[in-house]
Amino acid sequence: MTGPTPKTGPEPERRPGRNSGPKSGRVPALAHRLQDLLFRGLLALIMALPYERRVPLMGWLMARLIAPLAGYNRRIRANVALVRPDMTEAEIRALCRAVPDNLGRTVAEIYSGRDFTDRIARVTPTGPGLAALDAAQAEGRPVILVSGHFGNYDAFRAAMAQRVGALGALYRPMNNPFFNAHYVRAMSGIAEPMFARGRRGLAQMVKFLRQGNVVALLSDQHVGKGTLLDFLGKPAPSALSAAEMALKYNAVLIPVYGIRQPDGLSFRVELESPIPHSDPVTMMQAASDSLAAQIEKHPEQWLWVHRRWKPERRAGK
Numbered sequence: 001m002t003g004p005t006p007k008t009g010p011e012p013e014r015r016p017g018r019n020s021g022p023k024s025g026r027v028p029a030l031a032h033r034l035q036d037l038l039f040r041g042l043l044a045l046i047m048a049l050p051y052e053r054r055v056p057l058m059g060w061l062m063a064r065l066i067a068p069l070a071g072y073n074r075r076i077r078a079n080v081a082l083v084r085p086d087m088t089e090a091e092i093r094a095l096c097r098a099v100p101d102n103l104g105r106t107v108a109e110i111y112s113g114r115d116f117t118d119r120i121a122r123v124t125p126t127g128p129g130l131a132a133l134d135a136a137q138a139e140g141r142p143v144i145l146v147s148g149h150f151g152n153y154d155a156f157r158a159a160m161a162q163r164v165g166a167l168g169a170l171y172r173p174m175n176n177p178f179f180n181a182h183y184v185r186a187m188s189g190i191a192e193p194m195f196a197r198g199r200r201g202l203a204q205m206v207k208f209l210r211q212g213n214v215v216a217l218l219s220d221q222h223v224g225k226g227t228l229l230d231f232l233g234k235p236a237p238s239a240l241s242a243a244e245m246a247l248k249y250n251a252v253l254i255p256v257y258g259i260r261q262p263d264g265l266s267f268r269v270e271l272e273s274p275i276p277h278s279d280p281v282t283m284m285q286a287a288s289d290s291l292a293a294q295i296e297k298h299p300e301q302w303l304w305v306h307r308r309w310k311p312e313r314r315a316g317k
Contacts (some may be wrong), residue, residue, distance in 0.1 A: 037080075110184050118304070127271040144210045144214075145255075147219070151257055156269045160216070166214075168194075168215040169187070231309075236288075247277055256269070
């Protein structure tokens with residue numbers, strides 16, 4: 001599980017050079033602190049508003065101000081050109097508004113705490129995977145919920161946590177450590193435990209899973225040395241870890257989505273049929289196909305800002 005902002009991951013290792021020395025680390029740290037102060041100032045103003053106003057306002061600000069400045073529209077257009085060259089200019093422009101709007105709404109919802117989780121408590125999850133989840137829980141069998149950066153993935157986490165209790169998630173720490181600290185706190189307020197991506201966090205998550213618990217993973221991130229799986233018609237380097245763990249620990253692997261509804265504030269939480277155990281590639285291709293089908297139905301709800309197909313983009317394909 002990772003945050004809604006696309007710039008996630010550990011800081012790159014810095015090599016010694018002309019600019020290395022005592023001052024070299026101060027500029028990034030200062031920039032990170034200033035970015036965090038600006039974000040928290042904006043967030044404080046937004047959070048002072050009633051929920052029904054703060055969520056759409058954050059979406060508007062992300063779509064109209066932040067996304068153009070951050071270059072999100074360029075990334076959206078590049079990804080669309082790669083996998084959906086048939087999309088019209090009007091459709092692309094609409095996507096460049098809708099995708100950041102959904103991202104902004106998601107950020108506001110995550111930071112809304114009880115205002116958000118109390119709303120999700122009124123949502124009744126649906127889909128054939130719900131019975132499989134309940135059966136696994138009754139048997140004490142582990143469950144892996146697999147999803148993507150679609151809709152609001154913390155909506156399904158909130159709904160599932162209220163159903164099963166503790167719900168683990170693996171997240172990738174943000175580049176900005178100041179931002180990361182309060183962002184993890186916000187996510188932990190929705191469901192926990194949270195496990196930081198890395199050897200230690202993975203070991204903790206596996207231990208939690210083996211105890212018969214439920215964990216949530218997002219499978220649509222670029223993995224540099226991952227296995228190439230088809231995603232929206234193009235090969236995308238992908239992790240097989242969710243399927244590998246499902247096979248190793250006899251866990252049920254269930255695709256799940258928090259689908260934003262037309263009012264922009266409510267959600268439908270849908271659990272699809274469990275992915276049958278076979279081999280990791282086949283299973284994760286099924287997970288990829290499941291997410292792709294949701295994107296085809298609701299393209300504006302996927303985070304097209306992701307650099308999901310980096311090798312093909314660099315090759316100019």
